[in-house]
Amino acid sequence: MAATVPGQLQPDEAPTSLLSAAALVGPATVFVTVGLLAPLAILLRYSFNTLDPRRIMVETFSLDNYVKFFADSYYTGVLWTTLRVAALCTVTCLVMGFPLAYVLARTQSRFKNVLIMLVVLPLFVGNAVRAAGWMTLFGSRGFLNVTLMQLGIITEPLEIMYTEGAVVAGIIAVNLPYMVLTLQSVIEGINRNVEEAAFSLGAGPMTMFRRVLLPLSLPGILAGTILIFILGMNAYATPVLLGGPKFKMMGPLVYGQFQLNNWPFGASVAFILMTATLGLTATANVLVQRRFRR
Numbered sequence: 001m002a003a004t005v006p007g008q009l010q011p012d013e014a015p016t017s018l019l020s021a022a023a024l025v026g027p028a029t030v031f032v033t034v035g036l037l038a039p040l041a042i043l044l045r046y047s048f049n050t051l052d053p054r055r056i057m058v059e060t061f062s063l064d065n066y067v068k069f070f071a072d073s074y075y076t077g078v079l080w081t082t083l084r085v086a087a088l089c090t091v092t093c094l095v096m097g098f099p100l101a102y103v104l105a106r107t108q109s110r111f112k113n114v115l116i117m118l119v120v121l122p123l124f125v126g127n128a129v130r131a132a133g134w135m136t137l138f139g140s141r142g143f144l145n146v147t148l149m150q151l152g153i154i155t156e157p158l159e160i161m162y163t164e165g166a167v168v169a170g171i172i173a174v175n176l177p178y179m180v181l182t183l184q185s186v187i188e189g190i191n192r193n194v195e196e197a198a199f200s201l202g203a204g205p206m207t208m209f210r211r212v213l214l215p216l217s218l219p220g221i222l223a224g225t226i227l228i229f230i231l232g233m234n235a236y237a238t239p240v241l242l243g244g245p246k247f248k249m250m251g252p253l254v255y256g257q258f259q260l261n262n263w264p265f266g267a268s269v270a271f272i273l274m275t276a277t278l279g280l281t282a283t284a285n286v287l288v289q290r291r292f293r294r
Contacts, residue, residue, distance in 0.1 A: 047267035055261050065268035075253075075269070079276065082250040085164065085239075086232030089171045093179040093228045094221065096172075101183035101220075102213075106192065116184075119177050127174055131241040134170050135161065138242070162244035170238040175231050179224040186220025187213075222288060226281045233277045 048061045069075045104115055122130065137143050138160040145157040160166055190213070198208040214221075236251040243249070250273040257266030 043267045043270060046263050047271055049264040051262055051264055057263055065265045066272070068265065069268060069272060078248045078250060078253055079272070081164070081248065082233055082273070083276070083280075085168055085171065085235075085249065086229050088168055089175060089232040090225050090228045092168075092172050093176050094225060097176055097179035097224070098183055098217075098221075101180045102187055104180070104184045105187035105190075116181075119180050122173070123177055127237040128241065130174060131170050131238050134166065134173070134242055138166050138169075161242065162247060164243070164247065166242040167235075167239050167247060167249075170242045171232050171235050174235075174238060175228045178231070179228055182224035182227065183217065183220045186217055186223075190216045218288070222285055226285065229281055229284075230277055233273065 046057070047065055048063070050058050050060055050062055050064060052058050100119070104112065104119070107115070109115070135142070139145070140157040140159075140161065142161075144160070145154070148154045149157070194212055194216070195208055198212045203211065234251050235249060236255065239247060239249040240252050250269065254266050254270045254273065257263075257269060260266075
């Protein structure tokens with residue numbers, strides 16, 4: 001008789017275990033799949049329809065909505081603005097978040113949990129509320145302008161509100177905690193002895209960071225940058241409140257088309273946004289992984 005290894009599933013127990021796991025995971029998987037794919041399939045079908053002069057959607061199969069988007073410099077400009085803002089916010093969050101994540105991961109202070117809670121605390125406040133806070137800071141009579149004028153540094157209020165810079169600052173403030181938490185969890189899993197071994201072999205801080213810490217942190221960097229880039233590409237409340245009606249990104253553009261009852265064009269814009277987001281993140285993921293495999 002074959003010996004039984006403790007904790008190892010026997011052949012007759014394996015099918016039962018798999019059925020039990022499927023029964024537990026199945027309902028949630030079906031719900032998420034149907035809830036995600038069904039609306040996307042309907043929206044994709046809408047994107048090939050047209051809108052008649054009475055603003056009634058006509059069922060057909062046409063690429064006119066996609067041609068209209070890429071043939072109009074206004075819409076392509078909105079796409080490039082969205083890409084630029086999302087990329088800038090992602091890079092800034094990575095540069096600002098990595099040192100803070102490293103300190104949180106390596107600190108031995110008894111107040112470590114308090115520090116982590118301070119990072120998480122902004123996530124308890126909605127994006128619209130935080131954008132409203134930035135409005136009180138950046139406004140022509142906001143705290144920043146009033147303070148600078150009272151100090152005599154400026155004579156007229158700075159035009160900060162309703163600019164790309166205000167939108168970038170707002171999105172960074174919203175997304176930075178996600179980057180810090182993602183990196184912190186990965187850096188904590190890196191053995192500190194590896195860093196000390198690099199120092200003992202004569203590596204300086206920058207060499208240790210470039211040759212040891214950065215490659216080992218790559219999973220967290222990829223996860224964090226992908227998350228921040230997706231959130232930046234799909235931002236809505238912050239561009240609307242801090243950018244104003246003249247500053248357009250893809251998220252507000254999609255909502256604006258639906259408000260105008262132009263569902264076919266709005267659906268096509270939504271799929272262009274989704275395709276650009278997923279395509280760029282997948283490409284960046286492959287390129288970075290190839291770079292660090294060398």
